[in-house]
Amino acid sequence: MSDFDSNTVILITRNGMGDAHPALQQKLIGTYLSLLDQNNLLPGAICFYTEGVKLVVEGSPVLETLVSLQKKGVYLLICSTCLDFFQLAEQVRVGIKGGMTDIIEAQRRATKVISI
Helix, strand or coil: CCCCCCCEEEEECCCCCCCCCHHHHHHHHHHHHHHHHHCCCCCCEEEECHHHHHHHECCCCCHHHHHHHHHCCCEEEEEHHHHHHCCCHHHECCCEEECHHHHHHHHHHCCEEEEC
């Protein structure tokens, strides 16, 4: 049985994955999300906040994968405060804009929260 299920929430707080050169961070998050998608390791939700919101906007290298995950039923929740801070609200191409209350509720309902 997979460690991922509808009760798992993934938190993405960076415009990539890890603490490395930005190009490597982007490559790693692309690989991570692609593997989730290809292997149907589907969390219930992925929450994007702080710099993570940059992954759901026009020009994101992982946009196609996120669209696929959303079509498979993964709830993609994006921090509206963060979008406004980075002036990206009009560039969102996938997911649902929400507030911190929505992110807290997703975490509260989860049996497992993974922060990457």
